[in-house]
Amino acid sequence: MEQIDNRELLNDRGIKYTNQRNITFNILRQMDLPITAEQAFMKVKEVDSSISLSTIYRILDLFVSKGLVLKSNISDDNKAIFELNRMEHKHHLICVKCKKMTVVDNCPFEAFEKTLEQKTKFQITAHKLEMYGFCPLCQEKGGDI
Amino acid sequence: MEQIDNRELLNDRGIKYTNQRNITFNILRQMDLPITAEQAFMKVKEVDSSISLSTIYRILDLFVSKGLVLKSNISDDNKAIFELNRMEHKHHLICVKCKKMTVVDNCPFEAFEKTLEQKTKFQITAHKLEMYGFCPLCQEKGGDI
DNA sequence: GTAACTGCAAACCTTTTGCAGCTTG
DNA sequence: CAAGCTGCAAAAGGTTTGCAGTTAC
Numbered sequence: 001m002e003q004i005d006n007r008e009l010l011n012d013r014g015i016k017y018t019n020q021r022n023i024t025f026n027i028l029r030q031m032d033l034p035i036t037a038e039q040a041f042m043k044v045k046e047v048d049s050s051i052s053l054s055t056i057y058r059i060l061d062l063f064v065s066k067g068l069v070l071k072s073n074i075s076d077d078n079k080a081i082f083e084l085n086r087m088e089h090k091h092h093l094i095c096v097k098c099k100k101m102t103v104v105d106n107c108p109f110e111a112f113e114k115t116l117e118q119k120t121k122f123q124i125t126a127h128k129l130e131m132y133g134f135c136p137l138c139q140e141k142g143g144d145i
Numbered sequence: 146m147e148q149i150d151n152r153e154l155l156n157d158r159g160i161k162y163t164n165q166r167n168i169t170f171n172i173l174r175q176m177d178l179p180i181t182a183e184q185a186f187m188k189v190k191e192v193d194s195s196i197s198l199s200t201i202y203r204i205l206d207l208f209v210s211k212g213l214v215l216k217s218n219i220s221d222d223n224k225a226i227f228e229l230n231r232m233e234h235k236h237h238l239i240c241v242k243c244k245k246m247t248v249v250d251n252c253p254f255e256a257f258e259k260t261l262e263q264k265t266k267f268q269i270t271a272h273k274l275e276m277y278g279f280c281p282l283c284q285e286k287g288g289d290i
Numbered sequence: 291g292t293a294a295c296t297g298c299a300a301a302c303c304t305t306t307t308g309c310a311g312c313t314t315g
Numbered sequence: 316c317a318a319g320c321t322g323c324a325a326a327a328g329g330t331t332t333g334c335a336g337t338t339a340c
Binding site (some may be wrong): 192 | 329
């Protein structure tokens, strides 16, 4: 994998540069879907085999605390997933059978949120929308869930 | 707490009646927001102090597998939450500061989902929408998150 | 050189499981 | 009585932490 140097970008966010942080950031940047800590660990390991899982957790948490990365989790699965915060607004469509995720970039929400803010007096800062169903392949295969 | 007998309801779903299942079901029915297994455990314990946490997990899993209960989790929190499946369509608004949840019963989605099904060829069976922000109280209090 | 980062192993927390004993129908 | 539910304790994931050694500036 091409190792871009993100020193400046990390520094700007108040993150001290280290090689492993740089690698982790590059991994996240080239992913177009969220990954688990374990998956990040495997990927980073391909570039620096000395990395430990706890360091991955520490790096991911740091990135999250600096707003660089988004942490969430999919329904009924006790693992966190992480993705680069691209400041784009997007959602996911997740197959309940094979768990494949597909990106949905349309979001039909702004209007609804405004109404809701007025109604509830909440100050809404984010929302998360996931749709679940059967992906085309799993529909073909048929059978039970 | 009033202990309604849900024997018939449980039997109809193919769930063998036991006292603890009945209590657990009553707890869930009187909750209007999702609770964790631990919270359910505490609540059931008030009625039957002999209940064990593993039984709570087994009961909740059973209810989920029979479609009686919905299991999910809120962002960035590694615990499952459970709520009665009331067959109503609703969403939650969650305060990022105090984690208070508020129910939102409006859902602006059906139309969008149809379009998306055509575009992606997914067969959408469910969706989950959560909005995050500051509840009125936490806005008043101000300060950092 | 110093403050901060990292690897390792152990701890932690939520959830699951094996087994012996107890309930329900 | 048989099937299957339950308590307990132990195991199993995922995640966090303490500490000694290493790295970045």
